[in-house]
Amino acid sequence: MxxxxxxxxxxxxxxxxxxxxxxxxxxxxxxxxxxxxxxxxxxxxxxxxxxxxxxxxxxxxxxxxxxRHPGLTDMVEMFEVMAELEAYCGRLAARRVSAADLAALRETVIACEDAAAASDHDRYYAENERFHHLIYAASGNGFLAEQARQLHRRLKPFRRLQLRVRGRLDQSLAEHRAILAALEAGDANAVSEALRGHIAVQGGKFNDLMASYKSSHLNAGK
Amino acid sequence: MxxxxxxxxxxxxxxxxxxxxxxxxxxxxxxxxxxxxxxxxxxxxxxxxxxxxxxxxxxxxxxxxxxRHPGLTDMVEMFEVMAELEAYCGRLAARRVSAADLAALRETVIACEDAAAASDHDRYYAENERFHHLIYAASGNGFLAEQARQLHRRLKPFRRLQLRVRGRLDQSLAEHRAILAALEAGDANAVSEALRGHIAVQGGKFNDLMASYKSSHLNAGK
DNA sequence: GTCAACCATTTTGTATACAAGATATCCATT
DNA sequence: AATGGATATCTTGTATACAAAATGGTTGAC
The missing domain is CATH 1.10.10.10 (Winged helix-like DNA-binding domain superfamily/Winged helix DNA-binding domain)
Known part of the structure; x- marks a missing residue:
């Protein structure tokens, strides 16, 4: 380098x-x-x-x-905001999403399915990112989309680690399908809630996050 | 300078x-x-x-x-996000706000009343800012608070112009009272909605914003 | 022996000198 | 006259030299 x-x-x-x-x-x-x-x-x-x-x-x-590495607290806070931003993106996207956007989203879901079937974490992550970026853009609010992208980027390393947890890939995929379905139905509340739940650190996800955080060795010197 | x-x-x-x-x-x-x-x-x-x-x-x-000055579209988008962030701050604050926070908020509302009575826009703005920053902090999410502060800062010049519109000061003050009341009642939904409405550019506010935007002369060269 | 002040060294902050890329001008050619 | 290209000039990007500040160690006094 x-x-x-x-x-x-x-x-x-x-x-x-x-x-x-x-x-x-x-x-x-x-x-x-x-x-x-x-x-x-x-x-x-x-x-x-x-x-x-x-x-x-x-x-x-x-x-x-x-x-300045985020502490565990910082990370939880950032995920909390990320969940809210994504939920809002989804709410707006439910109204504004175009047919082309939906087609692209369907593609990424299929690509995610392939990657998940092959247990190809890297490829899954790439497609997962595309999926979310598409939703940000579909919100129709360029500023919001940019903010979401920035935060998404910052959380990238932790998200990647999370996806390696057993079973998380399939769960994530199922959630993508639900989000897509809600978008196709134009149900703003459903999209919003599905995305919030998809991102939010709650229940078992917290333990996954904590584990991946510890294994990330980013917390040295804290 | x-x-x-x-x-x-x-x-x-x-x-x-x-x-x-x-x-x-x-x-x-x-x-x-x-x-x-x-x-x-x-x-x-x-x-x-x-x-x-x-x-x-x-x-x-x-x-x-x-x-790079924000265009009218950018501004509307930023206010849209600001409304969402504040609403979320309020939702969290409704649960987490401390007695000391509430006391400080009451103080700023009184200070705002004084400033409004004296038609002192500058002082009103200063206290208004303090009011909102207190709510950000009371959210208990430091990252969220920082994001809110940053965006608030970026929207500052436009907000100031908006406040000069006749009657806007009293309306703003009334909304502050409602927000405070909802916080004291611990009604998360009410706080959230009151804040969203307080920030959101909707109805007559859009015309005010547009007028102040035009008079801001920031759009030269666009 | 401990503490404090001073000096040496290291590291950041700033200015300037230099290199590389971009723009504009001018001339040659069509 | 218009266009294309070469060159001159200006602006940005980078390196280096210098200044200021902070750190660490040493020495001296108590």
């Missing part, structure tokens, strides 16, 4: 943060990171600003940039 | 953007801005990254930074 170009610095750093390669609370040394990336401190510091704005770094003046 | 220090550059720029001093689509010339702020291009460019992440700037590689 040696991006000569600066555009990649932000992405590379983000990757290093979310994968846990950089542990929580760790101070990022500008000089050594610059050397590692084969660039100077300038593009690095610009990336820091961007990452800090996304909440992935803490920028303390004259002290440095510190990796 | 000449911040010698770099921490102020971001704030100063943000102010210049939201006040409309910098018009929509305008390209920010690094050299001239640096000269104006009495600093070099380096801190400016770091501020650009931060502002771009907040959606106030568009950063086009090798082309420059362009001011």
């Amino acid at each position: 040696q991006p000569r170009r600066a555009d990649g610095v932000r992405e590379a750093l983000e990757q290093m943060i979310v994968t846990g390669e950089l542990t929580n609370g760790e101070r990022l040394d500008e000089t050594s990171l610059a050397e590692r990336f084969g660039c100077s401190r300038t593009p690095l510091r610009e990336a820091f600003q961007s990452l800090a704005a996304s909440g992935l770094l803490d920028l303390v003046p004259h002290r440095g940039a510190f990796v | 000449q911040p010698r220090r770099a921490d102020g550059v971001r704030e100063a720029l943000e102010q210049m953007i939201v006040t409309g001093e910098l018009t929509n689509g305008e390209r920010l010339d690094e050299t001239s801005l640096a000269e104006r702020f009495g600093c070099s291009r380096t801190p400016l460019r770091e501020a650009f990254q931060s502002l771009a992440a907040s959606g106030l700037l568009d950063l086009v590689p090798h082309r420059g930074a362009f001011v």
Whole structure:
């Protein structure tokens, strides 16, 4: 991972943060990171600003940039908001979804079925992401869609871990089918509630989340 | 406005953007801005990254930074999301609000009454902001509160303009009273709906918003 | 022996110099 | 006259040099 170009610095750093390669609370040394990336401190510091704005770094003046991994509490809070955003997307989408959107959604569900049958977690996740992004877009509210995408992105690593829990794939798939059915029926409440339940961390999902959180090793230094 | 220090550059720029001093689509010339702020291009460019992440700037590689004012559509979309976020804050707050929170909320309502009686828009806005921030915090979800604060901040200039519409102050105050009453009663649905209605752009509010938007001169170059 | 102040070292913050890409101008050609 | 291309100029992107601030260690006093 040696991006000569600066555009990649932000992405590379983000990757290093979310994968846990950089542990929580760790101070990022500008000089050594610059050397590692084969660039100077300038593009690095610009990336820091961007990452800090996304909440992935803490920028303390004259002290440095510190990796900021969400704690278990933060994660639960974020999922709570994610559930609400998705539910709202779904509510709007139920009214505004187009035939083309529905066709695309049906496709992703089929693709998810294939992936689930093959136990291909990576592919399932990719299609799962497409499914949700389609719903965000179908909300007809571009700002809402963008917010949802951002949060979705931030929760990505944890969601991926969750999907590896046994049986979760099939459950997720069944929920997708229910969401799609509600959308086709144009039942805003049903869509909204199905999505909320799909995202919300409740019941057994909390234990799954906690387990995957612990195994993520992101909580070092907390 | 000449911040010698770099921490102020971001704030100063943000102010210049939201006040409309910098018009929509305008390209920010690094050299001239640096000269104006009495600093070099380096801190400016770091501020650009931060502002771009907040959606106030568009950063086009090798082309420059362009001011990005929300169009009328964007604004309506943002208010739509704001209404939903506030409604959710209220729903949570109805369960979690503390006696101290309620006392503080009562204070702000009284302060709002004073300000409204004196037709002091600036003071009313300040207390109004405090009222809403208290509810965000009372939601007990720190992430949600932060998201709400950010969006609230971004909508600030438009909200201020809206409040200048005749009669809007008294209406807003009455709604605050209703929200507080619902919170005291612990009626989650009532709080949620009262807040949604308080924020949502609907009915006559849309015309007010449109009028204030036009008079904001932020839409130049669109 | 402990605490505090001072100095050295390290690290962040800023300015400037330089490189690379983009735009605009001017000239040649059709 | 219009178009296409080459070049000059300007702007952004990056590296480096320098300044300021913080940290850590050492020394001296109590």
